[in-house]
Amino acid sequence: MTAQQTGAVAGPVLVIGAGLIGTSIALALVRAGVEVHLRDVDPEQLATAIARGAGSAAPVDAPTLVAVAVPPRFAADVLAAASQEFPTSTITDVTSVKGPVLKRALARGADPARLVGGHPMAGREVSGAAGARKDLFDDRLWILTSTDETGVAHQGRARQLATTCGAVPVLMSAAEHDQAVALVSHTPQVLSSALAAQLLPAHEQSIAVAGQGLRDMTRIAASDSGLWVDILTQNAGPVSVVLTGVIHELQEVLHALQELANGDIDHDEIIDATLKAGAKGRSRIPGKHGNPDLDFAEVAVMVEDKPGELARLFVAAGEARINLEDVRIEHVLGRPSGLVELSVRPETAEPLVAALTARGFDVRGQA
Amino acid sequence: MTAQQTGAVAGPVLVIGAGLIGTSIALALVRAGVEVHLRDVDPEQLATAIARGAGSAAPVDAPTLVAVAVPPRFAADVLAAASQEFPTSTITDVTSVKGPVLKRALARGADPARLVGGHPMAGREVSGAAGARKDLFDDRLWILTSTDETGVAHQGRARQLATTCGAVPVLMSAAEHDQAVALVSHTPQVLSSALAAQLLPAHEQSIAVAGQGLRDMTRIAASDSGLWVDILTQNAGPVSVVLTGVIHELQEVLHALQELANGDIDHDEIIDATLKAGAKGRSRIPGKHGNPDLDFAEVAVMVEDKPGELARLFVAAGEARINLEDVRIEHVLGRPSGLVELSVRPETAEPLVAALTARGFDVRGQA
Structure with missing residues (x-):
């Protein structure tokens, strides 16, 4: 299977930056039969990437496309330099904020006709060339941002880069x-951190009362603060706009709560409006497979917390030929057992309950 | 096994309100051999509870304890009425807000010496007598709130109610x-709703980009708004205090972002401080078994989205005698496969990776 036969992007492609994302792009391109060259300021990262089969470290004269996969704060400079070094190549990047990076790259001399911004929405569980995977982008969104001056051929080539890597390109x-x-x-990150910060001065006894809601709301507060300062700094304008909206909503609720605390009972309408708007807004988030119309049914099962019990549960579901779309384990304080919530397609909920009940499982409910 | 032998609360106990919580309390008491009487304004709920073996619908003259398990807005009146009807009984409730309920109950004539507030922190996946379970409170926290005037014997009896139901009583x-x-x-609920409300006017294309972070942050925004208006209204004062702190933190971040958007680069220190405070606050939340010192290790595995694949994964873990503390399935847009994150005790992470790799699983990383 050659690159031409599969509709893959024509090589050679130069990837600058042999970290997790850059090396994964290189591996995905090699998988598709594309000639790939790699470059990195760190010879160790580069050697690791090459050793993993991510292409060649040899120089390349005229790549069709240059993919810049360096840390966000270096992206604009590297984009501009690549544009000048390779005067006919399509130039793209993978940075998670687009406007300021592209603007700075153009200000530093990047050719607007050949510049296409890119942001593959992919994994974060590992880092570096050693953690790279050829299938990291399979079926992930890959956002492409062009300007009016971007040439159609260059945009098309950036799109081919995304599809060759297995991703779903989206133009914005x-x-x-x-x-x-x-x-x-970005705004959810700020909210999670601001909420979690309130736990710092709290009594340990108060925090001990925490349930799954607080855990979910503060999970991303554990993220790397250095990376997030960079992201928030770069996307300061748009985050300000969303955050202003959130603060306005919170202030309305706060005002209503203060009036209620003072005994003025009429103010629960504002709270009701926020709660209802939130429920509606939440319902707009698409389901697992990007299909907003597909609501899964939930089946709750109480499972003993010992080796093999989850296995027994999933074997039972598998034997009944029922696919589990999601699994959620509720944490129960100090308790050697747990409530497991299984999400399945609605039509398989009843067969699942029957199968589990027949095998002696403690099915708690179905919603 | 009699009530005396197990240290169970001495009966007869009267439970007023045969919904999920009231009937579950009754079932747990019957399990422990305690004589239980039930009362409900809804004859159907009562009949369901009795049919499930939750005790007797016959009147009782002098219960040792009356547990009021009615909706929050009726709790104070029912507590006061029960205190007057049964002048020697310990009187307790299960309402999720305590100060205002107890204050109103006292104002309406409840005896302060016999009144003990209660709040079992338990299940919500089903409702009504039909969903009640005798083990709903097993190993759950059950918060008890006494006043200076509460008699020691009455407090002890309320504590025995909690332990007889299998719960862990906590005095506050x-x-x-x-x-x-x-x-x-309560404040996390307000934040989740306010964030989710921002999705209402958003472009569908923006929402399509949503990942697990937004899903987690808005999950509780889908909760029943009617119930939450009641809860927030009743706990307006304390929620105002926490919400004021959150809004203050958000305003500091907003101000910094606005300065950054205007090109004033020095303001990232405030953002860094909030992110770091959030990470520290988050780390105060206790682990699954209430042990804040126990950090679990995470093992990420890419699993195909077809019946039996999760079963194969959990069977592999079970065969290796490794207990999974938590399971998290990442949602991948439009993709028939998923990243599964397994939480295990740190010392079992390496054996788990070895066992899964040996069985051909695509292990993605270990953290």
């Missing part, structure tokens, strides 16, 4: 991208 | 309780 303007991630990723 | 003042749940439950 840089502003749309930055607003979208401000809404769905 | 009503104010401490209400502050704790404002911090770990």
